[in-house]
Amino acid sequence: MIPFLSAFFRTLWLARLLKTREDVARWQARGLKRLMRKTLPAFPYYAHLHDCRFDALPVMDKAQLMANFAQLNAPGITADEGWKIFSGHAPQRRGYSIGASTGTSGNRGLYVVSDQERQAWLGVMLAKTLPRFPRDTARIALILPLNSALYKTAAVTPRLTLRFFDLNDGLEAIFARLPDYRPDTIIxxxxxxxxxxxxxxxxxxxxxxxxxxVLDPLDKTVIEARFHIRVREIYMATEGLLGVACDHGTLHLCEDVMHFDFEAVAGSDLVSPVITDFTRTTQAMCRYRMNDLMRLSQTPCPCGSPYQAVTEIAGRCDDLFQLSGQTITPDILRNAIVDADRRITDFRLNQTGPSDIDLILPIDTPPEAALKAKEAVSNLLSGLNITAHIALRQETLSTSARKLRRVERIWKG
Structure with a gap:
């Protein structure tokens, strides 16, 4: 429990100690210095980078990480062995756990964590979501499409009960079991x-x-109206815990454990993060380019946290529509649809060809509202001198285990 307690209290201590952006920058500089001197030289992938500046290190993506997987984790587990361990066809390495992403973009990734890092992850997560733990207890229902050793760590912590519900079982089966469990917290x-x-x-x-x-305002409004509880967003991926929303509902990046660079997305105020986790020692996560699109807040949050606030996670880079040689971001397309008529509460917009778009609305959407949505998308594209064929249809929009992407570029070009 020492790694858990250490991470828990360090996270709370830093939340009090770091009061300004300058404080955060100094703390991260210390973490990056330790990363460059002690952590990275232990990985074969970085062995040749002697006396290299941090900002001169290569930027990595998922394909590069998986191609060099054995050189980027301390036990030297190959990608082939990792997949066998993950699928249960090979025994776990003692002291380590293997996890995997859900493969939203069709490219799954592995990660390796040590037992100590699992405990530390739990400590950071609890400090950011349940800062009054253990005075406050929690009975958590975790509903996700993929279980993880990280969640099993939480399940055995005193005063914290966690039960995993597999989204692949279907919502009817899950909702039938929830009343007996009576959770006070749902993730x-x-x-x-x-x-x-x-x-x-x-x-x-x-x-x-x-x-x-992505937490869409369409969903957030419905959830909060029903339960009268603020929905707080947890921004987490295979690459680690990236952000947690405060009590005001503002998503703050976890800059106490991660350094963020931001690459601008042309023609918009969105950015794509390049992350470096300066606390992990089992697997290198250094200057790793994420596939997410986010809009950074330019104003401080009322909660007073100096950690960078995020206005919204707007989608994924591979869902940028490519039409007539132009790039259109998911948020612009989304806003055109939901602003067309207030009766539109759900939709799917898919680019299916070089100039083909499918607009799918719930079957109970009033016909005039559906036509307004189609016209709004058409007007948006016309204003950009883009010619596209928009096919409108209405059908029942089901909830599956697959990650929901309301705006999705299916055609890859």
Whole structure:
């Protein structure tokens, strides 16, 4: 429990100690210095980079990480061995756990954590979501499409009960079991939280966290109206814990454990993060380019945290529409649809060809509202001198284990 307690109290201490952006910068500089001197030289991938500046290190993506997997983790586990361990066809390495991403973009990734890092992860997570633990207890229902050793760590912590519900079992089966468990805290994708709200189930909830998907205001409004509880977002990926929303609902990046660089997205005010975790020693996560699109807040949060606030996670880079040689970001397309008519509460917009778009609305959407949505997208594209064929249809939009992406570029070009 020492790694857990150490990480828990360090996170709370830093939340009090770091009061300004300058404080955060100094803390990160210390972490990066330790990373460059002690951590990175232990990995074969970085062995030749002697006396290199941090900002001169190569930027890495998922494909490069997986191609050099054995050189980027301390036990030297190859990608082939990692997949065998993850699937249960090979024994776990003693002292380590293997996990994997869900493969939203069709490219799954592995990660390796030590037992100590699992405990430290739990400490950081609890300090950011349940800072009054252990005075406050929690009975957590975790509804996700993929279980992890990280979550199993939480399940055995005193005064903290966690039960995993597999989204692949279907919502009907999950919702049938929830009343007997009576959770006071739920962590689930927004689509699941919304379905729970619309189902009208009575649960003794005190906390609601969304995760694994983008928290769309369409869903957030419905969930909060039903439960009268603020939905707080957890921004976590295979690459680690990236952000947690404060009590005001503002998503703050976890700059106490991660350094963030930001690459601008042309033609918009969105950025794509390049992350470096300066606390992990089992697997290198250094200057790793994420596939996410985010809009950074330019104003401080009322909570007073100096950690960078994020206005929204707007989607993924591979969902940027490519039409007539132009790039259109998911948030612009989304806003055109939901602003067309207030009766539109859900939708799917898919680019299916070089100039082909499918707009799918719920079957109960009024016909005039559906036509307004199609016209709004058409007007948006026309204003950009883009010619596209928009096919409109209405059908039942189901909730599956697959991550929800309301705006998705299916055509890869």
């Amino acid at each position: 689930a994708p927004p689509k699941v939280l919304r379905a729970l709200a619309e189902q009208g189930m009575n649960l003794p909830l005190r906390r609601i966290f969304s995760g694994a998907e």
